[in-house]
Amino acid sequence: MGGITTDIKLIDEKGLRLDGRRPDELRPLKIEAGVLRRADGSAYVEWGENKVLAAVYGPRECHPRHRQNPARAIVQCNYNMASFSVSDRKRPGPDRRSQEISKIISEALEHVVFTHLFPRTSIDVYIEVLQANAGTRCAGLTAASVALADAGVPMKDLIASCAAGKVADTIILDLRKEEDNFGQADVPLGIVPRTGEIVLLQMDGDLTVEEFNTALTMATDACYRIYETQKDALRQKYCVSKDDIAGDIEEAAENIEESKKENELEQQDDVPDDQEGGQ
Amino acid sequence: MGGITTDIKLIDEKGLRLDGRRPDELRPLKIEAGVLRRADGSAYVEWGENKVLAAVYGPRECHPRHRQNPARAIVQCNYNMASFSVSDRKRPGPDRRSQEISKIISEALEHVVFTHLFPRTSIDVYIEVLQANAGTRCAGLTAASVALADAGVPMKDLIASCAAGKVADTIILDLRKEEDNFGQADVPLGIVPRTGEIVLLQMDGDLTVEEFNTALTMATDACYRIYETQKDALRQKYCVSKDDIAGDIEEAAENIEESKKENELEQQDDVPDDQEGGQ
């Protein structure tokens, strides 16, 4: 957590957040599968003010060779933030934070890919954060698993990912930037929805054990909602509009813009249902 | 172009330049082939205040392996400026400028080398700029093709290279440093003299299409003069003085010093002839 104090009221008298969300409300989320031509699979995620692109190449010959595993494929994720994705320009190239995120996302994805089917190969996942507003690792993991499915990589299930946290002594879902900077805790989570297995988990800040459990439950419930959006994106590409596979990212951006309000309304209805279903 | 304004009069009332040259006049040029013992081929070029050394190794096994081409040799040029070759010390190691120059020189040389004779190998060309005064990429390419010939690498032809440009609204040949810094345009050119093919071409500054065509013609003509000097250097080594192949670079420097004035006189006579012959 930023650990910086502020006068900003992160939760108002009505219990609502800076952007008007309820504590357990997600930011608007739109996912589109298959947005890039060249990659074997791809996905675009717009989640609040986050814009994230994921591309998959492989299974393909593993370079460098000494990383090859004779028994299975390795999943190599490369998470990168564009220099202009944040307010203060980020120096190009991997920093320690992005290397850590690349590692934990790789490990999470390895859990769902049937890696033993492709010995000695590598499955390369590239996550580009084009615009960032807290929660990019969850958005990246969410996008990456859709991209893997779009690439036709055999998987047990998708991974859905979302963070919960604590601001103004309240457990809330899906922190945006100010909530992350001035908040008290952040718990990014990634799960395999079909089994409920936890494949990504980090925590930082200050939480009692009870608060942590509440956050974990809240994030888990949200993952099930995200899972539905992921499946919709794949359905959209492979069933609904089979003859319109073109979908590129500007279109995605436009589509998303248009459906944002629609989405917000939808969500307010759907979410509670999903939440119950998820538990 | 430097794009810096100046009070210096780059062309005087008589139409002459800072160093007294006419617009279409080259700086004094001397080339010596075979100046290094260890390299398979080498050449030293002194061109105005530029001092450039080129060495060739190969065809030899290509490292790293993944760069090997099973059908032909690759030409890998490495252009480097010595830290002390310029007024403000240059940090050692490749910068973006020298990487770009290395690339375009490699590509130009590939055009004349019979690369298909040496599959899987690499022909390595090292260009060291010991003293720089504008025009080093042309001097480097000119030196490199003599060094390739000296190494006995089979080639269609040499490449001759020279720049034209614009200063004080006049199209001129072979810019020196002040003309480059305070000038309006620079057009480095490399051609295959026998065929007139253009293998290196860049341009920066501001030129009308007509001015560009004039500059191109002027630089092309000069390339034919340079070609003669290149051939002389090879004749000098392999015919004229067969029993004196020693020639090292200090000697070259001395020889050059001595023959500079001679050369300047010569040039004023020869150049126009050559110019006609070249067209």
Place this chain on the structure above:
Amino acid sequence: MGGITTDIKLIDEKGLRLDGRRPDELRPLKIEAGVLRRADGSAYVEWGENKVLAAVYGPRECHPRHRQNPARAIVQCNYNMASFSVSDRKRPGPDRRSQEISKIISEALEHVVFTHLFPRTSIDVYIEVLQANAGTRCAGLTAASVALADAGVPMKDLIASCAAGKVADTIILDLRKEEDNFGQADVPLGIVPRTGEIVLLQMDGDLTVEEFNTALTMATDACYRIYETQKDALRQKYCVSKDDIAGDIEEAAENIEESKKENELEQQDDVPDDQEGGQ
């Protein structure tokens, strides 16, 4: 040498040094063999205020491959100072000094290892300076040869290493930090005790030829004393306490602490004898 002038009196009226040593007196030295579990061989050296750890891995497959020698093993030493081993924090990673030291220690060790027995392999020696007070290259080489023996690598002999130097116009043995900083010369030496061969030698500062010869003799004599301590350390591990091979580095540190005074007394008796024996 630091070459910095000082008011500190490096040799007092009685001819004694800052820490009370006579000119030809070593700092307390303790060596323990086999202090690390994971390494194939290891040694810990505490020498004055130097604390140095050496570990050996190999003979093992040589990486990178192009370094392999088909006729023999190569010895690759990596000397490293911990960032906190010196007063001003050292930036992590190899600097030019540590690369030079790594090279000369590798070369010295190659002389005593029967490298032809292990073609194509590499024997990797890692020296970590945990706390530094001048003389770490000698301490490192001394530790490394004990670690090689502990690893069971076949060797002609150990290498013993020690520096002599000059301060206040006096030739002295085994310089500590102030003597190195404000002294006049330093001569690190490494020898093969059985044959007297010199395998490591550097010098810097200002010495007449006679002074150099005196320093060389003084350092050589000291190497024989150090050799005894090296052999004791190996005896300690393999003979004296066969059933107590555990010895880890904290214990080493404690043992050393306890026996320091003992050692100082011992030394004052033993050293002159050794010195004679060594010649």
Place this chain on the structure above:
Amino acid sequence: MTSNPLSDIMREHICKLISKDQRQDDRTREEFRPLTITTGYVSSAEGSALVSLGNTKVLVGIKSIVGEPFSDTPDKGVLTTNAELKPLASENFESGPPDEESIEIARVVDRGLREGKAVDLEKLCITPGEEVWINFVDIHALDYDGNLFDAANIAAVAALRSAMIPASRFEKGEDTHFPMVHLPISATFAKIDGYLIADPCVDEENVASARLTVVTLENGNLCAMQKGLGGSFTKQEIEKAIELSVRWGQKIRSEHFSEGD
């Protein structure tokens, strides 16, 4: 680069089409692919543009900071261009520091902007000799189907044109538009089997022997040029390329950068 049966067949196919003034995607030799420009794509940037040139997609973002001028231009802001050919965009691009290909693209885009005087750098000076705007033009290739040079150039021009100097964020007054003066537009050509073709796609690039990029200004003048690859051009081919470049530049400016836009 290597020769294999499939690429030989592809080469044959492409050459045959070109000899009939046809292309894989139903273009003539001198035709460019459809272009779309989306500015303001990234709100965290001072300016940004997502450009599609056929299937090639490039995103450019501009970021500005306050810093010191170069000592030889104390009264001018600084423009720095970087290109990253991300492995996301093609199986042929690799992670790591920029390779010579991305460096060439960055430098050619940079040369076009600089020599074409796209931006009035003097208006990017805050206090001469002390504080100026340092502006980063970061080019990200997202989807690679050939001709990154032109996609990157157009995205850079569009991003700069849409950018606001973040003066308020740095407490240097009010945000203002970037001081754009000229719109240098690049046009790239490949030489295949003796024919000059405009705007090569990746399959065409793979069989091309030479490449030529020409950057032109509103008045039809040239401001930058770059020849690449191991082949050669004749003088006539270069003249032809210049003519097409001027026409393409005018078209882009009128269709995408007209005043009201």
Place this chain on the structure above:
Amino acid sequence: MTSNPLSDIMREHICKLISKDQRQDDRTREEFRPLTITTGYVSSAEGSALVSLGNTKVLVGIKSIVGEPFSDTPDKGVLTTNAELKPLASENFESGPPDEESIEIARVVDRGLREGKAVDLEKLCITPGEEVWINFVDIHALDYDGNLFDAANIAAVAALRSAMIPASRFEKGEDTHFPMVHLPISATFAKIDGYLIADPCVDEENVASARLTVVTLENGNLCAMQKGLGGSFTKQEIEKAIELSVRWGQKIRSEHFSEGD
């Protein structure tokens, strides 16, 4: 990572033991290895601690310099954590810049110290906005037998706790103790064959499917957590791990960091 007969036998052996609540070194599943802490090991450091956790040995040294604060925290000192997995410590570690494994360890230790508010950073400010103490926590793995996370965390806490700010060396007054506030203690668990085990040794790490590190404070609160490796945890397993972590933290604090210590 690869599969070979020997590692298969080792895996079988370890799993069999664990199913009977046994370990190679006579521990139960929930038991940690013996811990020893030697502070003041390196006199050239402002503080240092050599920690043995079973056969794993980690040395942490603290160095402080005077420098500028970050612009967004002008009144706070800086704490920087680096980990070097030296090839000295294991045949699996390589020379060179920190790899992703050392980066993960450094960041998890750093997160524990930072989020657990181990050090009062405001007390490390000399002149707000101008001079603060920049403190380097350098973690050196010396002998690797698994669970560097906990060994490094404890060594870092012990080194900081024993450190003196070198004010006199920098002519900033008298040396004072580091302003320690909390003692965040980390506990790491591995999942093997469906069982959760505490403090894995290297042979156990080699067969583990997942790893979980939990950092707790004196009051039983959580301040950092990190899941690693390609396996998964259930919610129940995480609850169990938290419970054991709180207990381990209290034990370490009372046995090694009690007041008089």
Place this chain on the structure above:
Amino acid sequence: MTSNPLSDIMREHICKLISKDQRQDDRTREEFRPLTITTGYVSSAEGSALVSLGNTKVLVGIKSIVGEPFSDTPDKGVLTTNAELKPLASENFESGPPDEESIEIARVVDRGLREGKAVDLEKLCITPGEEVWINFVDIHALDYDGNLFDAANIAAVAALRSAMIPASRFEKGEDTHFPMVHLPISATFAKIDGYLIADPCVDEENVASARLTVVTLENGNLCAMQKGLGGSFTKQEIEKAIELSVRWGQKIRSEHFSEGD
């Protein structure tokens, strides 16, 4: 390093010659190759020297800038020595950052200059604690036929001796000669088959077991020494090498660096 028939024959040949006090190039064991020095070779440098030692050619250039002194020597200029073993000079040299061989050469040359007090660094101070001359001694190997140590040392000394401090360029007054005090000259020896030989060429280096460099001053004192390679020397060999080094140093100084020069 590897053994092959050709190199075995070469070794045999060289050893046989040496045993008869002969060398490939008609030298005796203790003889150095002919030396030529061309100063002022590069006009863009403050000073430069091209040195040929037999067929080995090294170019050294000096560049100076104004900068801050080191904090522990506030009243002294800075001398920095770099060596680049360019692939131009030998098929065994590689592109890229300096390898351990170039680092060793740079450091031994540097040690000779520094310990031999070649330059009066106090005269390179402009304003104590604030501004001093930072001087770069850049060594470029151009043609490699062994013994770069001595060629580089002599080129560095000659370049410094011929250099002018570029005070006018930096508006710090008039240009003056570099404040040379001493001329430390290095002599390098190889041990082949038990014999000590002076100034090895590359074929001799390839079969040498050990190398010794000795740097001496005008008064016959020693200022630096470096033993290299996996072989050893006896005390007697070192004494012999010192004696020859002193003689070589005097010869170089009188033939190439006499007052009028």
